[in-house]
Structures are given as structure tokens and as C-alpha cells.
Amino acid sequence: MKPPKRVLIVDDEEGVRGMLADFFDTLGYQSISARNGREALDLIEKRHVSLVISDIKMPIMDGMELLRRIKATIVLESKPPLRKAPNGTSASIWLPILSLS
Numbered sequence: 001m002k003p004p005k006r007v008l009i010v011d012d013e014e015g016v017r018g019m020l021a022d023f024f025d026t027l028g029y030q031s032i033s034a035r036n037g038r039e040a041l042d043l044i045e046k047r048h049v050s051l052v053i054s055d056i057k058m059p060i061m062d063g064m065e066l067l068r069r070i071k072a073t074i075v076l077e078s079k080p081p082l083r084k085a086p087n088g089t090s091a092s093i094w095l096p097i098l099s100l101s
Helices: 014-026 037-046 063-073 092-098
Strands: 006-010 030-034 051-054
Touching: 006 014, 006 037, 014 030, 014 051, 030 037, 037 051, 037 063, 051 063
Parallel strands: 006 030, 006 051
Antiparallel strands: none
């Protein structure tokens, strides 16, 4: 059985998490949320996540540190680029950051 499409929303503001969860629910995703990067990493270790949406400025662990740790610890399958970046280079480097499945 294929795992569900699950989005992890990471933001220190509850209202933003709720608004984004409502939006992604309408797109067919199951939404889970975290208040900071540390909570997000804990959830990623325990549950399958298809997509991560993260704020940048948060307490405890900010979004950039979360990104660095995801890239350093998650082994991802090689996928072809979705499109070319505006400067003509491959955009595939962004796929592991945004799409974890």
C-alpha cells in the first residue's frame, strides 16, 4: 500500500499552521505540524512525509537549520528535475528540499 501524501507544516505561529493545513487538506494531503525545526525533525524520523513547508524565523531551530539537517540526514531517491531554473541550470537540487517522497 502506498503511504498517504502527508505535508509537514513548520511554523511557530499557530494561525499560520492552521491556515496552511486547511489549504493542503483541500489538495488531498494529510497535514501534520510542528512549532519549530526540532519538532519537525522528530516527526520526520517517525512518520512518512511527502512535503515540508517551513517558516524561516522560528525559535529553537530555524527553517534554514532544519533544511540543512534534512539534507544531511535523509537519503533520497534520485529524481529528474521538474523544470529548468530561470538561469538555465537544473532545478533538481530543490526537489529533495521540498519533496521527500
